[in-house]
Amino acid sequence: MSMLTIRNFEEFAQHEGAELGVSDYHTITQQQINQFADATLDHQWIHLDAERAKTESPFKSTIAHGYLTVSLLPYLWGKIITVENLKMQVNYEIESLRFKEPVLVENQVRLKAKLLSLKNLRGIAKAQIEVTLEIKDSKKPAYTGVVTFLYHFND
Template structure:
């Protein structure tokens, strides 16, 4: 995997409008789903009860929480781009997030990212990134959307 290195606003700006890359695949395990359920207090059976999911779920198995897959954004994004010379990064916004396909237990997912725009807000870089969470061997992605990060570079 070729990770993109960004050292400052000008480095980042060179990639505006371009595909930035894809992360490695990450396997969603039942243990991860269970830990997420505990952390968020979302114990819906479709995520946790494998036997019931086999018989009652349209998916035939447990599925990951949609927000679990969204919570993987920083981890997967960090595999695509390394931002150097950074004082702070802030999650700012998610727009047009659409869940397209359930992520079943043991599915492998990866993030694809494209830099839509980069603006300089008085020394803070506002990056809007089109994201697609792909599911291995599935024609439909788990979700699509636009995330916005604010990057405070060191002087």
């Protein structure tokens, strides 16, 4: 599926209720996990200590922070859709996000997105998107949820 390009509210509205696409896979590396730990001050051993994780973790590997996987949403979303003619995009809301499966170091993840609804709020497009972060070769996704973005299109 090729990347979707949206230029205005009307073009976006044509996709309401439809799957918008699936991103390419992104590999979660230990370096990325370590950098996220430093940025967020969350240095729990299950994320950082590979030797300890091999023996003490039920996953036998380090795992990505759940919030690291959530923070990839804008990046992966940008691999599915290009929104042009914008003044600004705002991350507005995350609701009913549920973590379902840990993401182990070196797992590959991708985002699947469906446009649930699109509302025009006095010229601002409020897009509610169902998201699923899939893990390659796993039956369960890392998480599912609904995110809302606000798009301020140019006149």
